[in-house]
Amino acid sequence: MLARRIIPCLDVKDGMVVKGVQFRNHRVMGDIEELAERYRDWGADELVFYDITASPDGREVDHGWVERVARRINIPFCVAGGIRSVRSAGMVLNAGADKISVNTPALENPGLIDELAEAFGSQCVVVGVDSLQTETGYTVKQYTGDPDRMTDARRDTGQWMREAQDRGAGEFVLNCMNQDGVKRGYDVDQLKLMRQSLTVPLIASGGAGTVQHFIDVFQQADVDGALAATVFHSGEIEIPGLKADLARAGIPIRQEQQP
């Protein structure tokens, strides 16, 4: 049976891992390769690296660190941020990343998803979605790496995800912005709604604060993976213990440890 995935997210800014609260006030957490290795040893199933400075500045990710990470770790990882073309995606994949993730560039040019899926296969193409709950429903935000440029993408979250799936997205990371960084739990209602209308894997993001939040999102929203940053970086939740608790709750999980 396919295991549910635990995915630490490392926000990368200027070559360091950082973390902000609701996308603001970024603090340096540490060195990219060191943190990648630490999470590998703790039993992370996959890593996501978001270069949060890349999209707003119009820059692409620095490929040097991608290859260094690929040389060091033996688990899959995804790179997001500043990937705007088949060419830049190809460079990141050739440097050793298993997947690339697009967010704002796909909103600006939805055809990019088709091009990436055609060039590399849907299994490499993750679409990241930053979704905000408003009075009228769930709506997509863009340029979320920069609070001064963040705008409403004028798209309904569910409609956008279905369009992206039709264009060839192989997986989604749905970041529920109302929850991000505030540790009150994943947005189970929104995730469950989106899960039911999609056929490709869905990764929950935003809001993890306790072990129970992970149990809830897997049991209630049926997501394929749960992504978190702060609780893992701070050590509030340790992955081996989290996985043992998930297994005890009956959730299929990978628990093999380094011998």
Added chain:
Amino acid sequence: MNVVMVDSGGANIGSVVYALERLGVKARLSADPELIQAAERVILPGVGAAAEGMRRLGEHGLVELIPRLRQPVLGICLGMQLMFQGSAEGATDCLGVFQGRAGLLPDDPDHRVPHMGWNGLRFPRSCPLFQGVEQGSHVYFVHSYALPVTDDIVAVADHGIEFGAAAWRDNFYATQFHPERSAWVGERILKNFLELPCS
């Protein structure tokens, strides 16, 4: 050790090379029949579509060569599928080292395709590739097509249906999963492959 990775094109060959480097082996990427024949170990990686993979092997005269190799050969992911008789993907005839043809995995709401992520292995019989690997160990899969469970299958996984996760016949080994991305379990499998006795 002289390890040659067959250069069948496609992205993400790097992660296999890096995994071998972590085991102290510098693999050479080549499509040269002479270098492949002279290698102590041959790895047939592959990402992408079956027809394109076979076309590339044909261009370099490798379709006849690979089934005749005598040293340990390991096919990974698409490389495994290419070692069977054929694939439903583009109705492609393949190398025919193993019996059977790859078919598309059936999808349903509980078993999404591509089959992507960590799944457990069951070993119907023992194989040197899995020495020291426990039943139920998780490895990393990314694929939409899969092999039926035949006599050549030495590891099985379940994604709605049971399918062949690894095959072994004589000096030929193959894994549907990615040992290079399967953490310590994958590292053990690659190490086992490198330590196989030469025939």
